[in-house]
Amino acid sequence: MINSKHSKPLSDVQLRVKALESILLEKGVVDQNTLDTIVDIYENRVGPHLGAKVVARAWTNPEFKNRLLSNGAATIAELGMGSILDVQLVVKENTPTVHNMIVCTLCSCYPWSVLGLPPNWYKSFPYRSRAVSDPRGVLMDFGLALPTDTEVCVWDSTANMRYMVLPLRPEGSENLSEDELAALVTRNAMIGTAVVSVS
Amino acid sequence: MNGFHDMGGMDNFGSVVDEANEPVFHEDWERSMFALFIALIPAGYCNMDEIRRIVELIPPATYLDTRYYEKWLYAIEMIALEKDILTLDEIENGQSSRTEGSNIRPAVPAELFELAAKQRSKSKIDLESKPGFKPGDIIVSRNMHPSHHTRIPRYARNKRGVVVEDNGIFLLPDTRAHDGPDIPEHVYTVRFTAQELWGVDAPIKDSVCLDLFESYLQTK
Structure with a gap:
């Protein structure tokens, strides 16, 4: 699958992967078809647009939200979403007083079923090292200053639970439709390194 | 193992940099590497704990100096050797050098991929087993430093916390990563205050929650 448009010599890593x-x-x-299927799933079919749909549904349907918070995996299955690997989705709700944030300090565990594959920063050493010891400093790297009286809760994904944040519904979004709400929800807001706003 | 992968609480790695409009894969080889990796799981050659164990064995200087999917490449090459799927010569040259003696199973066809992946990655166990702890219990995590793979980070060892959830029973990664016996244990979500983990200068209301196997915990 090495792209022929590259005219420069293949690096050692590229050659090793190709071999x-x-x-x-x-x-x-x-099997080549299986490889193509895997790429199609993770490059085209799953991604933060799925998580955004779940968030918008939870904001507009309290009964759905309650089920989502008590059993994330079963509830996203209602929307045709689910994990390919055997991991359990757990959704943590932000409130006016509690801000949740997700990390995997030991490797790169991430809720693929609703957010797709993680961005590089999530897998980076700066994030993995400081998210647990200095979450407020990390949030400042994202330009997010939380009030000192907000409770910051960091979820370090050390076993089979895969966490997603249900962000706070922003003020001024009362008249938006579910689709319009989903369009406001960013990947970072569902990891907990951003908040959602009506832009 | 107290390896470099266990980096929670370390300093001096710099700021977190968010790349605008980041693609799923940055280079074509990353896409290939990802697909190969995932395709091996449903065939049952290895489990995720074994993969993590191998990545953690990458020497520290190399661990810091290699890109994310390079670690996966290293892990798959090692698994292919360990499980006798490929020879070193085959890995280096990309050409078959033998027809016998290799531990190769039929490839999982695309239409069975999702089903097989779910089954082969299964580590949650439907088993009746009395939990040793319940939500609300105060625990102290063990002061343990095993030479083998484990999923309790150093920063959360020998700390006092509160059980907030019993997530059910899973296979212990410590043995599963080493082809050892399957040991089913309850996994608890445990909340530690930031001050317990990082000292009195940490914000008083903040906390970190981890998912910890029963044998990582003891009563206070």
Whole structure:
């Protein structure tokens, strides 16, 4: 799958991946259609637009929100979403007094089923190292200054639970439709490094 | 293992930089690497805990100096060798050098991929087992420093916290990562105050929650 438009020499890593892919295909360890399916799922089908839909539904449907908060995995399944790997989605609700934030300090665990694959910053050493010890400093890196009396709760994904934040519904969004609300919800707001606003 | 991957609470890595309009994959090889990695899981060659164990064995200087998907490449190459899927010569040259003796299973076809991935990655166990703790219990996490893979970060060891949730029973990564026996244990969400973890200068209301296996915890 090395792109032929690159005229520069392949790097060592590119060559190694290409060699691995060739030999695994040749030996029938992996199937080309399966590889294409996997890429299609994670590059085109899942992503933050799914999480945004879940958030907008929760903002407009209190009964859905209650179920989402008590059993995230079963509730997103109602919307045709779900994890390919056996992990459990858990949704944490922000309130006027509590701000939640998600991290995986040990590796890169992330709620793929609703947010797709993580951005580089989520997997980066600065985030993984400081999110637990200095979450407010990390939020300042994102330009978000929380009031000192807000309770910051960080969720370090050390086992099979995959966390997503249900952000606060912004003021001024009372008359928006579910689709319009979903359009306001950003990936970072669902990780907890941003808040949602009506722009 | 007290490795470099366990970086919660470390300083001096700099600011978090959010890339605008970031693509899912930055280069084509990352896309290939990701797909190969995921495709190996439903065939049942390895579990995620084994992958994590191998990534954690990357020497510290290399760990810091390699890109994210390079670590996956390293892990898959190691798994292919460990599980006798490929020989070193095959990995290096990308060409088959033998026809016998390799531990190869039929590839999972695309139409069965999602079902097989779910089954093969299963680690939540439907089992009746009396939990040792319940929400509201005060615990102290163990002061443990095993040489093997574990999922309790250093910053959360030997700390006092409160159980907030019993998430059910899962297979312990500490043995599962090493092809060891399957040990089912309850996994609890435990809340530690920021002051318990980081000292009295931490904001008084802030907290960190972790999901911890029962054997990582003891009664206070």
